[in-house]
Amino acid sequence: MIINFTKMHGLGNDFMVIDAINQTPNLNVALIKQWADRRFGIGFDQLLLVERARSSQAEFLYRIYNADGSEVEQCGNGARCFARYVTEKGLTSSKVIPVETSSGLIKLNVLDDGLVEVDMGLPVFEPKALPFSATNIDTEYGLDVAGASLNIGAVSMGNPHAVLKVDDVDSAPVERLGPLIESHKRFPNRVNVGFMQVLDPAHIKLRVYERGAGETLACGTGACAAVVSGIQRGWLDAQVEVSLAGGKLIINWQGDGHPVLMTGSATTVFEGQIEQ
DSSP states (O other): OEEEEEEEEETTEEEEEEEOSSSOOOOOHHHHHHHHOTTTSOOOSEEEEEEEOSSTTOSEEEEEEETTSOEESOOHHHHHHHHHHHHHTTSOOOSEEEEEETTEEEEEEEOTTSOEEEEOOOOBOOGGGTTOOOSSOOSOEEEEETTEEEEEEEEESSSEEEEEEOSOGGGSOHHHHHHHHHTOTTOTTOOEEEEEEEEETTEEEEEEEETTTEEESOOHHHHHHHHHHHHHTTOOOSEEEEEETTEEEEEEOOSTTSOOEEEEOOEEEEEEEEEO
16 A cells, blocks of 8 residues: 655654545554654654544544654644644645644644644643652652752643753753653653753743654654743743754743643655555
């Protein structure tokens, strides 16, 4: 079977996008790993599937698979690419697109300047929802890692994030601490790990070690989580520019009861076909 796909990226966080409405890929972990391989396959951080919505409130179902074949709940950079994909392929004529994910409904707004604003919904702080082992909700938690005690924020943006403030993001021990925090026993389903440097209340630099993918050039949900955690901890304003290795995102959060809004680019790289 020949599968048509599109290669896209959001700030260098790259994706293989498949229309699973008009074709029926038969996926498994081994196949996803093969396609994700950057030497022997197509190469990507995540595989995105466009499927028919199950809910009457949504136009599409958005599914995400990491390069290791594991399915995850949410991907912000992927959501922007998803919006551009369904628009460019003529699958919708809507400018505001309600999309169903495994963690709930999100809204994608395709702007006139080519950018995409994503209503990422409400951040979740309840430890059981991440899941994270903690007795009560707090803005900061102590976490013992490799003999050191680290202070992290913990928040879900549809997927779990731990946020660690660092003095210099360029020299931060991402490769050493990222895997240790990702697989920490207090995060039974693993966690994405953000390393955040606060430049001023309206600007941060960020690196993210993503669950199941390693460090990526950009992570949309990670940017949202970092800003939310920074606002909670008294470091940031309501609107923040997030500088990542792949480019910048604008994150806006007006506080409790308000959704997190993420605005950024989404780019098509090439179209292709692959035999399944």
